Amino acid sequence: MKLRDLVYSVYERRLIQLLAGKPRPRHVGVMCDGNRRWARDMGYVDPNDGHRVGAARIKELLRWCDEAGIAHVTLYLLATDNLRRPAAELDPLLEIIEDLSTELAEDGNPWQLRMVGALDLLPADTAAALKAAQERTAGRQGGAHVNIAVGYTGRREIADAVRSLLQEHAKAGATLEEVAEKLDVEHIAEHLYTRGQPDPDLIIRTSGEQRLSGFLLWQSAHSEFYFCELNWPDFRHVDFLRALRAYAGRQRRFGA
Numbered sequence: 001m002k003l004r005d006l007v008y009s010v011y012e013r014r015l016i017q018l019l020a021g022k023p024r025p026r027h028v029g030v031m032c033d034g035n036r037r038w039a040r041d042m043g044y045v046d047p048n049d050g051h052r053v054g055a056a057r058i059k060e061l062l063r064w065c066d067e068a069g070i071a072h073v074t075l076y077l078l079a080t081d082n083l084r085r086p087a088a089e090l091d092p093l094l095e096i097i098e099d100l101s102t103e104l105a106e107d108g109n110p111w112q113l114r115m116v117g118a119l120d121l122l123p124a125d126t127a128a129a130l131k132a133a134q135e136r137t138a139g140r141q142g143g144a145h146v147n148i149a150v151g152y153t154g155r156r157e158i159a160d161a162v163r164s165l166l167q168e169h170a171k172a173g174a175t176l177e178e179v180a181e182k183l184d185v186e187h188i189a190e191h192l193y194t195r196g197q198p199d200p201d202l203i204i205r206t207s208g209e210q211r212l213s214g215f216l217l218w219q220s221a222h223s224e225f226y227f228c229e230l231n232w233p234d235f236r237h238v239d240f241l242r243a244l245r246a247y248a249g250r251q252r253r254f255g256a
Contacts, residue, residue, distance in 0.1 A: 008238065015241040019068075022248035025201035027072035028065060029216055029223070032058065034207030034231030041231070048092040053233040055100040062104070062111055064240050065144050072197050074116070074147040076215045083121055083151055094122070097150055098129040105133035110143025116193035117152035118160075147194060154217030161191035161218075194219060202247045204240075206232045222254045 032054055039050030058075060065073050077097055083090065104111055113134045119127040130150060165187055169179045189195065199219040203212075208229045212220065226243040228235065 012238050012241065015238060015245060019241065019244055019248060022245075024069055024244065025224075025247055026070065026198045027074070027200045027202075028070050029074040029076065029200040029203040029220070030061065031076045031203070031205035031209075031213070031215055032232040033205055033209055035233060037207060038231035038233045047089075048096065050231075050233060051093055051096045055096055057233055057235060058100060059104070060237070061235075061240065062144060062146060064237055066110065068244060070144055072147070072200075073144045074149060074194065074200060074216065076149045076152065076213075078117075078150045078152070079214060080118060080121065080151050080153040080156060081214075094126045097148075098126055101130050101133040101148060104146065105136040109137075110140060111137060111146045112140040112143070113137045114145065114147045114193075115150060116147045116157070117150045118156055119151060121151045145197065147197075149215070152193075153214040154212075155214060157193050158188070158218055160193075161188050164191040189218070192218060199223065201252075202226060202243065204228065204243050206230055206235050222252070224250050224252065 035050035035054040036047040037050070038053070039047045042050075044050065062073060077100075078093065082093075085093075101113065101115075103109075105113060115130045115134050119130060122130070130148070165183075166176075166179060168191075194216075199221070200216060200223045202225075203216065203220055203223045204226045205211075206228045208227065210227045216223070224247050226246050228239055228243070230239060
C-alpha cells in the first residue's frame with residue numbers, strides 16, 4: 001500500500017469514529033456539479049467523459065449513504081434550463097442519465113427510484129426509460145429512496161404543486177374561493193415531487209459554486225448547506241464524511 005493510500009485509510013477510519021453517535025441527516029440533497037470542468041482539467045477531449053465518471057461516482061455515493069443510514073437522497077442531474085443546450089451537448093448527457101438510471105434499477109441494487117422534474121419536457125425515449133427504471137424499483141427495501149432530478153427546477157415544482165392542488169379540489173367540486181380560504185403550507189407540500197418524504201437536512205454542492213440554482217427551493221427552507229471545492233468526479237468518501245461531520249457540528253435552527 002502506498003503511503004498516500006495508507007494516510008487516506010487512516011483518516012477515513014478516524015472520520016468514521018468521530019461520527020459515531022452523532023446526528024445524521026435523514027435526507028441529503030446532492031448537486032453533482034463540475035463534471036465538464038473536471039473533464040477539461042483532466043485533458044479529456046470529450047467533456048461527456050466527465051459526466052460518465054460522475055455517473056460512476058453517484059453509485060458510490062449511494063453506497064456511502066446506505067452505510068451511513070441515510071434514508072433519502074435527491075440527486076440534481078439536469079436543470080430545466082439545461083434542456084436548451086445544443087443537441088450535440090444535450091443528447092449524450094441524456095443518454096448517460098438514462099444508462100445510470102437503468103443501472104441503479106438493476107436487480108441486486110437496493111435503491112427505490114423516483115424521477116422528479118418535468119419529464120414531459122424530455123425526449124419521449126428518455127422519459128420512457130426513466131419511468132421504466134422507477135417502476136422497476138417500486139417497493140424496494142433496504143436501501144435509500146433516491147430522487148433523480150432531471151429537467152428539474154424548484155420554481156416549476158412549486159407551480160406544478162399548486163396546479164395539482166387546484167385540480168384536486170376542482171374535481172371535488174370546491175370553488176376557487178373555498179380553496180383559497182383553506183390553502184396553507186402543508187397542502188402545497190402534499191403535492192410536491194418529494195411528497196411523503198422529509199425535507200433535506202443537508203444539501204451538498206461540489207465544484208465550489210455557492211448557490212442553489214433552483215434546487216429544492218421549497219424543501220430547503222431549513223436545510224444545512226455544505227459547499228465543496230472539488231469537482232464532482234473527484235468527490236471521495238472522505239469528502240462525504242467531512243460533509244457529515246460538518247452537519248453533525250451544526251446547531252440547527254428552524255426559523256431562527
